[in-house]
Amino acid sequence: MQPGSLYYHFAAKExxxxxxxxxxxxxxxxxxxxxxxxxxxxxxxxxxACAAHLETLLRRSPYAQVLISVLPKxxxxxxxxxxxxxxxxxxxxxxxxxxxxxPVGTDxxxxxxxxxxxxxxxxxxxxxxxxETPKSLARKFVKLLKEAQ
Numbered sequence: 589m590q591p592g593s594l595y596y597h598f599a600a601k602e603x604x605x606x607x608x609x610x611x612x613x614x615x616x617x618x619x620x621x622x623x624x625x626x627x628x629x630x631x632x633x634x635x636x637a638c639a640a641h642l643e644t645l646l647r648r649s650p651y652a653q654v655l656i657s658v659l660p661k662x663x664x665x666x667x668x669x670x671x672x673x674x675x676x677x678x679x680x681x682x683x684x685x686x687x688x689x690x691p692v693g694t695d696x697x698x699x700x701x702x703x704x705x706x707x708x709x710x711x712x713x714x715x716x717x718x719x720e721t722p723k724s725l726a727r728k729f730v731k732l733l734k735e736a737q
Contacts, residue, residue: 612651
């Protein structure tokens with residue numbers, strides 16, 4: 589395929605980036621939504637969401653590479669579109685964190701952002717040959733949240 593052939597389908601390279609980014613986020617979001625439908629307890633739901641997010645992200649998906657390495661602010665011409673895609677996925681976690689039985693006054697937004705940051709950052713340090721699995725990490729992340737109450 590000739591490099592210019594891509595522009596038959598995408599008007600600009602930013603459009604291609606947005607399409608790849610959307611695909612990556614949708615992969616993760618679909619896995620999370622499927623996982624949480626099997627649970628009713630708020631803590632079990634957030635743990636299932638974390639595990640699904642990690643499993644999808646850490647399986648070395650080429651889409652996941654884009655999600656981790658591309659920050660919307662670094663692509664000004666596509667920033668609004670990339671932020672909108674990310675916000676749709678974060679909405680699921682916003683609802684999950686809102687349902688947690690946390691002490692009054694807990695800053696749920698910061699908690700959600702911290703959790704998503706930890707999940708996404710794992711792409712850089714996770715060792716697939718190590719002792720941890722995405723599920724065991726999710727369990728530990730949620731345990732830390734519960735213990736912090």
